[in-house]
Amino acid sequence: MNKPFAITLDVGSSLANLTGSWRTSKPVYVDRIPPCNMTCPAGEDIQGWLYHAESGDYRAAWEHLMRENPLPAIMGRACYHTCESACNRGQLDTAVSIHAVERFLGDLAIKEGWLITDKAPPTGKKVLVIGAGPSGLSASYHLARLGHAVTLCDAGPLPGGMMRFGIPKYRLPREVLDAEIGRIVALGVELKLNTKIDDIPKAMKDGGYDACFAAVGAHLAKRVDIPAPDAARILDAVSVLRHMETGEEPPMLGRRVIVYGGGNTAMDVARTAKRLGAEAMVVYRRTREQMPAHDFEVREAEEEGVVMHWLRTVKQVDEASFTVEKMTIGADGWPQPTGEFETIEADTLVLALGQEVDTTVLSKIDGVKVTRDGTIQVDQGMMTGYPGLFAGGDMVPSDRTVTVAVGHGKKAARNIDSWLKGASFAPTPRHGLATFERLNPWYYTDAPKTVQPTLDILRRRTSFEEIHSGLDETNALFEARRCLSCGNCFECDNCFGVCPDNAVIKLGPGKRFDFNYDFCKGCGICAAECPCGAIDMVPEEK
Amino acid sequence: MPNETVQPIKFYQTGTLTVGNRLLDPEKRTVQASGERTNAITSGHRACQGCGEALGARYALDAAMRATGNRVVAVNATGCLEVFTTPYPETAWQLPWLHSLFGNAAAVASGVAAAMRAKGRPEVRVIAQGGDGGTTDIGFGCLSGMFERNDDVLYICYDNEAYMNTGVQRSSATPPAARTATTPAVGDKPGNVFGTGKNLPLIAMAHGIPYVATASVADLRDLEAKVQKAMTIRGARYIHVFVPCPLGWGSASQDTIKLARLAIESGLFPVFEAEYGEVVRSRAIRRKVPVEDYLKPQRRFAHLFKAGKPDVDRIARLQAVADANIKRFNLLRPDGDA
Amino acid sequence: MLKQIEGSQAMAEAIGLCRPEVICAYPITPQTHIVEGLGAMVKDGRLKGCEYLNVESEFAALSVAIGSSAAGARTYTATASQGLLFMLEAVYNASGLGLPIVMTLGNRAIGAPINIWNDHSDAMAARDAGWIMLFAESNQEAVDLHIQAFRLAEELSVPVMVCVDGFILTHAVERLDIPSQEQVDAFLPPFEPVQVLDPADPISIGAMVGPEAFTEVRYLAHHKQMTALDRIPELAADFAAAFGREAGGLLKSYRLDDAETVVLAMGSVMGTIKDVIDDMRADGARIGGVSLCSFRPFPIGPVREALQNAKRVVVVEKDLAVGLGGVVAANVRMAMRVFDVPVCTVIAGLGGRSIPKTSLRRTFEAAARNELEGLHFLDLNWDVVNRELERAGEKRRSGPVAENILKDLGLIMHKVM
Incomplete structure (x- = not known):
């Protein structure tokens, strides 16, 4: 075509005009740590595994999850999910039900018999793990995956620690527990039960272990002196719950049980007593708001018929009645006695006042230090003062939850691995937090969380059936897709679409995007319209 | 009036509002999400930073290109879009494109359509486009003629509510109270006068043409669906696209889409569809906001929000405009969440 | 084929024979009968493959024509007077974009005062718009010029305006020779545009051009018209060979041999002038005439050549550049600037005022006596x-x-x- 000069132009010739020179600030892609990941005591990459679950690739999601945590089916039930309290979606409608998706993945893995097969080649190093609770299991799993030979010893007859002897069946069915422990054993971990180790340095030396991880937990029940006749039945929560697992007959709790304490264990015992047919009461010296138990535990206990007595202390135990004193909260926030007394009819008192660590084995080892509150002191890499001896879980100062314990196990394993290689473990530096303010929530469709089906109340009061069911696949997928992907690009194409200058390059699935700074004028629409806050505008240098 | 035109995708994690969604079937994704989109206006054009018109025009024409298998001829009125895309020796267009005059785009497009019919190439479709000045004012005669003849042209107006190319003068699409160079923010009634202006979508409907729609750069899926639908119809069609102008409105360049969104969510810009003169659908408000939320980020309305002395009366009159739209187009209803 | 026919209808038939593909019509006296005729031909199927659009204004008419021409269709429209002014922006635009539109201008006065009758004020208002402007002396020539106009426009990618005197030609019924379709098809090949809006080969037409290239664009438009100075006589010769009669060309001389007084005019008034020349010649006066067909491009060389032996030139024109005088005369003086020959302007026929032979003769005789003033208003x-x-x-x-x-x-x- 002999086009008229200047008036008629060849298409697309504007590419010669590099408008990037107009820019005073430029967009850059960033990654931020989402609040769920930030708060997870087990250090899970929650957003990472939800990403796979969103596309229905549950195997990939499970494997991603298993990088950090070997117990998803357990965790999906027993974890108190701080991730969900932190979830930015909570500010939009309701938090993503992360635990429910985790449980779905864990249950699916059990159902499908998925196994972890990728293991590092054998290192030739041997590690002794003492205590088959969540921390010890987690450490064993990670050490095994890192190629070390692991022997896991437990003094008890069954593995699982507090997961078995502390968490009632109605919250954690034992077949789930057994399946996930079995998978760790299948990884090549040697499990020795009924094996109590009294001299760790000797056991290490005799067995040829290069390192040891001790996680024997805290199961000495705290006691309190209450005047009582010899005939009075006073039990402790740990023993009651343990008896549920080991005894041939259920524990003899009598007709009316008073559980003394306000923690989660108190709730567990009260609810167990209720299921055993007793009338269960909780006596706690402060208010409901001040109870350390999680709100949902208290609420569920109440639903099941557990009677709560707030602001009371047990002063006197008799055979068929208890004297309690009314308390009031003083100006300093602590409960004060009022001098007013009441009588409650009951025949059993279960103390649920917390547990302490049995430090006798460790405290005698050279260099191992016991802290003022009776726990074992460890350094940042979870090592005690005795070289090669690491400790974690309820033994060391921290929150005593299954999730924290699992996190300790992982952290210890990675530090042991580095220590064995003569290096020190350096965790990847964390990005800044993906706060809610960085999001553009407009782009997220309204989708309140899926409610997990709950067992009907009559059966909850009388049986040990699991009270919460899992999500079906549709619901789990829906729930996974509620994730906002805070702080990390999830390839929604918004930046690619909204750029008035076509200055965003789409790199293809999984590869995210790039900016074409030849043409980007720096308007900032991409950053403003990025749903998840994964673009920052930074000033151009002169 | 359900939102039928919009693809009914309830798809989390982002639902229907992001440009793309890796979880969607590829054929249900937007044109803009595709790496193979036409980029009808390619890079290197000279639109200001954050130009809503550059964005809206690319959205619309890329959608039209996909809908027609790339058989589109575009006719452009004089204005920003024309100037920033085709300063000799460079053009940003990637489709056959013709610029004639300010006021005749609709007629020129009629001519192209007539030629395609005469040449036996009816599959080549014609889109005329212009700004609000070129559409509601100087081009109105030709536009009305094109409508009345029911010529096979889709006319797209990119409405940024004033003559931006010439330095932000008032047009008949300028909203009340807005400051422009010819309605300055001085005197006791600063900005544009209340009770003036024309509503071109309603005028277009009065011609009884097959299809009239309003759309916004804040709702890509809706815009693309409307263009796509328009391309399935023969005869005169009109789409009025709301495109914020950072320069003329005194808004931050990154707020272009946000302002367009607030215009919808406040009710000031009703998004609807009409067939043969009757409104058949509207896009419900999702998160209703007071008009202040929309007005405040724009310097053209700054005189309404003088420190300590907000112009309560005139803000209320603008709210009344929004409320009237909400009522007229039934914008507040339960299906409001997209 | 010879027909007793109205000028407008004859032109419509000729235009139809040129197989236009898009016609835009907006009524304005006195061109209305032409587009009415074409409309009927499209409607009753005589003119096939043609889109006929009734538009809402002259501005729209030419705008539609711009679109259809750019899309590769042979395009025709017609207007007059106020209509031309109303579309003037598009008139410039069509030529600027190099679109070979053919438009008939039924010459008519411009108001106010409003006046529907013939003069050339409208054409003069568009004289610098970049169109080729051809003036028909007779209805036969009007028919023939349209056929040549399409070929000329399309060869050069430039719009052509065929100017015909309102009423005097458009509404006159006379015997005319309407060529056959075969003749026209043989003379006028199908339209092959140099640029076209085609999705298969996209281009951007109508860019904004700044100071760096605007002069060059304008020069090239001028150059195109200079090229037309060669093509117009060639096409006229081709036409004569094919159709057996003279039509068009840059200009036509009438009894110039030994003429001392030469009268130059455009359009139908030349018929009256020729009669006067004949009468005066019969009485021994040395007078001749030049009928200017191509007003744009203005044939400076041929005009100079035609007038080189004259002792005086009288330009009879139907327009007035208010404040100056005659437009055509000013152009003629430019051609004659190398000679010391007076060029007088006779403003005649404004707003349809009749131009009687007696008045013309009186004026020419005064000129021959060197008594005619430089600017004369006939019968004022x-x-x-x-x-x-x-x-x-x-x-x-x-x-x-x-x-x-x-x-x-x-x-x-x-x-x-």
Whole structure:
């Protein structure tokens, strides 16, 4: 075509005009740590595994999850999910039900018999793990995956620690527990039960272990002196719950049980007593708001018929009645006695006042230090003062939850691995937090969380059936897709679409995007319209 | 009036509002999400930073290109879009494109359509486009003629509510109270006068043409669906696209889409569809906001929000405009969440 | 084929024979009969493959034409007078974009005062718009010029305006030779545009051009018209060979041998002028004439050549550049600037005023005696003019001029006070 000069132009010739020179600030892609990941005591990459679950690739999601945590089916039930309290979606409608998706993945893995097969080649190093609770299991799993030979010893007859002897069946069915422990054993971990180790340095030396991880937990029940006749039945929560697992007959709790304490264990015992047919009461010296138990535990206990007595202390135990004193909260926030007394009819008192660590084995080892509150002191890499001896879980100062314990196990394993290689473990530096303010929530469709089906109340009061069911696949997928992907690009194409200058390059699935700074004028629409806050505008240098 | 035109995708994690969604079937994704989109206006054009018109025009024409298998001829009125895309020796267009005059785009497009019919190439479709000045004012005669003849042209107006190319003068699409160079923010009634202006979508409907729609750069899926639908119809069609102008409105360049969104969510810009003169659908408000939320980020309305002395009366009159739209187009209803 | 036919209908038939693909119509007297005729031909199927659009204004008419021409369709429209002014922006645009549109201009006066009758004021208003402007002397030539116009326009990618005198030609019924379809098809090949809006080969037409290239664009438009100075006579010769009669060309000389006084004019008035020349020649006067067909491009060389032996030139023109005089004469003087020959302007026929032979003869004779002033208004009624000037001199607000003149002429009653 002999086009008229200047008036008629060849298409697309504007590419010669590099408008990037107009820019005073430029967009850059960033990654931020989402609040769920930030708060997870087990250090899970929650957003990472939800990403796979969103596309229905549950195997990939499970494997991603298993990088950090070997117990998803357990965790999906027993974890108190701080991730969900932190979830930015909570500010939009309701938090993503992360635990429910985790449980779905864990249950699916059990159902499908998925196994972890990728293991590092054998290192030739041997590690002794003492205590088959969540921390010890987690450490064993990670050490095994890192190629070390692991022997896991437990003094008890069954593995699982507090997961078995502390968490009632109605919250954690034992077949789930057994399946996930079995998978760790299948990884090549040697499990020795009924094996109590009294001299760790000797056991290490005799067995040829290069390192040891001790996680024997805290199961000495705290006691309190209450005047009582010899005939009075006073039990402790740990023993009651343990008896549920080991005894041939259920524990003899009598007709009316008073559980003394306000923690989660108190709730567990009260609810167990209720299921055993007793009338269960909780006596706690402060208010409901001040109870350390999680709100949902208290609420569920109440639903099941557990009677709560707030602001009371047990002063006197008799055979068929208890004297309690009314308390009031003083100006300093602590409960004060009022001098007013009441009588409650009951025949059993279960103390649920917390547990302490049995430090006798460790405290005698050279260099191992016991802290003022009776726990074992460890350094940042979870090592005690005795070289090669690491400790974690309820033994060391921290929150005593299954999730924290699992996190300790992982952290210890990675530090042991580095220590064995003569290096020190350096965790990847964390990005800044993906706060809610960085999001553009407009782009997220309204989708309140899926409610997990709950067992009907009559059966909850009388049986040990699991009270919460899992999500079906549709619901789990829906729930996974509620994730906002805070702080990390999830390839929604918004930046690619909204750029008035076509200055965003789409790199293809999984590869995210790039900016074409030849043409980007720096308007900032991409950053403003990025749903998840994964673009920052930074000033151009002169 | 359900939102039928919009693809009914309830798809989390982002639902229907992001440009793309890796979880969607590829054929249900937007044109803009595709790496193979036409980029009808390619890079290197000279639109200001954050130009809503550059964005809206690319959205619309890329959608039209996909809908027609790339058989589109575009006719452009004089204005920003024309100037920033085709300063000799460079053009940003990637489709056959013709610029004639300010006021005749609709007629020129009629001519192209007539030629395609005469040449036996009816599959080549014609889109005329212009700004609000070129559409509601100087081009109105030709536009009305094109409508009345029911010529096979889709006319797209990119409405940024004033003559931006010439330095932000008032047009008949300028909203009340807005400051422009010819309605300055001085005197006791600063900005544009209340009770003036024309509503071109309603005028277009009065011609009884097959299809009239309003759309916004804040709702890509809706815009693309409307263009796509328009391309399935023969005869005169009109789409009025709301495109914020950072320069003329005194808004931050990154707020272009946000302002367009607030215009919808406040009710000031009703998004609807009409067939043969009757409104058949509207896009419900999702998160209703007071008009202040929309007005405040724009310097053209700054005189309404003088420190300590907000112009309560005139803000209320603008709210009344929004409320009237909400009522007229039934914008507040339960299906409001997209 | 010979037909007794109205000029407009004849032109419509000729245009139809050129197989236009898009026709835009907007009514304005006196071109209306042409587009009416074409409309009927499209409607009854005589003219096939043609889109006929009734538009809402002349501005739209030419705008539609711009679109269809750019899309590769042979495009025709017609207008007159106010209509041309209303579309003037598009007139410039069509030529600027190099679109080979053919448009008939039914020459008519421009208001105010509004006037539907013939003169050339409209054409003169568009004289620098970049169109080729051809003036028809007769209806036969009007028919023939349209056929040549399409070929010329499409060869050069430039719009062509065929100017025909309103009423005098458009509404005159006479015997005309309408060529056959075969003849026209043989003369006029199908339209092959140099640029076209085509999705298969996209281009951007109508870019904004700044100071860096605008002069060059304008020069190239000028150059194109200079090229037309060669092509117009060639096409006229081709046409004569194919159709057996003369039509078009840059200009036509009439009895110039030994002529001392040469009268130059455009359009149908040339017929009257030729009669006067014949009468005066019969009485021994050395007078001849030049009929200018191509006003744009203005054939400076051929005009100079035609007039080189004249002792004086009289330009009779139906327009007035208010404040200057004759437009055509000014152009002729440019051609004659190398000679010391007086060029007089006779402003005649404004707003349809008749141009009697007697008046012309009187004027030409005065010219031959070197008594004609440089700017002469034919048959100007000085009584009326002087009375109005007197009134205006007495009282600044002396009322509407046109009404005063009509009152003076006794054509309307004085208002009863």
